[in-house]
Amino acid sequence: MRCFSKSAVLSNIKIVAIASMLVSVQANAGSFIFAGDANGLDIITHPSGYNGTGGQLDIEVCIDSNAVDAAAMEVSVINSLRELNRLTPVSPNLFFGGNNDIPSGRIDFQSLTLHELGHCTGLGHPNLGFQEDVITGNNTNLAKTTLGANSTYAFNAGADGIFGSEDDLRDDDENLHWFAKGVNNPFVDVLAPEASNYSRDLAELPLGHDFAANAARAVGAALGFVNTEAVMQQGQGTDEDQRSLQADDVATYRMGMTGLDEIAGTADDYTFNMVYGGIKADTSGCDIVIESKTTGFGSCGVSGAFLPALNHFAISQATFSYNSNLTFWHFNQVLDCTLAVENLSFSNLTHNDSQNHAACSSITYGPAYLVAAGGDVTATAPSVTLNPGTTIEGVFTIISTTP
Numbered sequence: 353m354r355c356f357s358k359s360a361v362l363s364n365i366k367i368v369a370i371a372s373m374l375v376s377v378q379a380n381a382g383s384f385i386f387a388g389d390a391n392g393l394d395i396i397t398h399p400s401g402y403n404g405t406g407g408q409l410d411i412e413v414c415i416d417s418n419a420v421d422a423a424a425m426e427v428s429v430i431n432s433l434r435e436l437n438r439l440t441p442v443s444p445n446l447f448f449g450g451n452n453d454i455p456s457g458r459i460d461f462q463s464l465t466l467h468e469l470g471h472c473t474g475l476g477h478p479n480l481g482f483q484e485d486v487i488t489g490n491n492t493n494l495a496k497t498t499l500g501a502n503s504t505y506a507f508n509a510g511a512d513g514i515f516g517s518e519d520d521l522r523d524d525d526e527n528l529h530w531f532a533k534g535v536n537n538p539f540v541d542v543l544a545p546e547a548s549n550y551s552r553d554l555a556e557l558p559l560g561h562d563f564a565a566n567a568a569r570a571v572g573a574a575l576g577f578v579n580t581e582a583v584m585q586q587g588q589g590t591d592e593d594q595r596s597l598q599a600d601d602v603a604t605y606r607m608g609m610t611g612l613d614e615i616a617g618t619a620d621d622y623t624f625n626m627v628y629g630g631i632k633a634d635t636s637g638c639d640i641v642i643e644s645k646t647t648g649f650g651s652c653g654v655s656g657a658f659l660p661a662l663n664h665f666a667i668s669q670a671t672f673s674y675n676s677n678l679t680f681w682h683f684n685q686v687l688d689c690t691l692a693v694e695n696l697s698f699s700n701l702t703h704n705d706s707q708n709h710a711a712c713s714s715i716t717y718g719p720a721y722l723v724a725a726g727g728d729v730t731a732t733a734p735s736v737t738l739n740p741g742t743t744i745e746g747v748f749t750i751i752s753t754t755p
């Protein structure tokens with residue numbers, strides 16, 4: 353069962369800064385964070401490091417050593433980074449009871465982590481969500497919108513009674529949820545979303561549809577995708593394992609990856625490579641920092657700036673914080689080796705930061721790396737092999753580009 357207790361509310365986005373203006377905006381997230389009345393409905397938000405030039409973005413995620421559960425959360429963080437790097441839709445992606453390893457009454461920290469890292473890399477909620485408890489019950493599952501001209505949300509699930517589906521009647525609420533033009537099924541993979549085939553404009557809906565459908569689990573069940581929901585959907589219950597991305601999450605990322613021109617396959621397209629930076633006392637060089645706090649539930653505070661293109665925004669820094677005083681967290685301790693091992697290559701180790709890699713199968717570094725006694729990988733030859741189940745932490749410095 354889904355638990356919508358107040359304490360189980362997933363995250364609010366706090367926009368710390370917009371461009372050079374220090375503006376504080378209350379949680380008004382869309383399918384891309386920062387989209388809304390304040391910044392523009394069509395805002396597309398990009399991860400840290402994107403400046404309009406295509407290529408691979410290395411995004412380093414670090415755990416603040418002051419975080420109460422720093423050691424306990426490491427596996428959840430590494431697994432979530434691998435899942436983001438894999439960027440492949442999974443259905444079903446919700447597992448309950450005997451189908452997961454979460455003790456009864458506990459909330460899965462790894463599922464929270466995947467959701468919050470989604471915010472930290474630019475994604476908003478596909479649904480309205482709780483919005484500081486202003487919205488409750490099934491209304492939270494309606495597609496993400498603004499209030500519209502009448503300054504009031506229209507809470508109408510339409511004839512099918514399913515909140516968030518294609519026949520919702522939303523009056524003048526302005527849609528913020530992107531969908532495949534002429535399809536409007538967020539459970540179907542969109543291989544190459546771009547402005548020509550992916551939109552938030554309701555005029556592009558299939559004939560007979562009233563509103564953008566979002567990937568809420570009840571909508572999925574009606575469309576034949578049982579136990580499937582967007583990771584970015586706000587609302588996480590106890591005994592709920594949601595550790596894999598769903599089609600809508602992946603499509604939203606892919607749309608962002610088309611870059612400033614919003615056309616897939618052009619020079620300004622990017623990919624991202626999530627890199628685990630380890631537990632650090634000094635997190636100043638990290639793109640995303642994970643901290644504990646003593647209030648709320650989980651959230652990602654994001655700051656960013658407009659890029660030199662209409663409606664495009666890039667994150668500069670993000671902080672995922674969770675309430676360590678809550679006693680219901682379940683910290684997964686099983687490294688997920690069903691996922692592809694991190695995309696380790698010379699090209700993604702060029703930034704010379706301290707990094708951390710955990711191995712499922714053997715990973716060989718080299719011949720350009722050497723491990724020092726303290727674990728630092730700094731010199732040239734010979735190759736270094738990281739055996740299954742072991743972890744290496746250190747400063748990876750490129751000495752030679754010979755693969």
Ligand SMILES: [Zn+2]
Pocket residue numbers: 362363364467471477584586
């Ligand atoms: Zn959230």
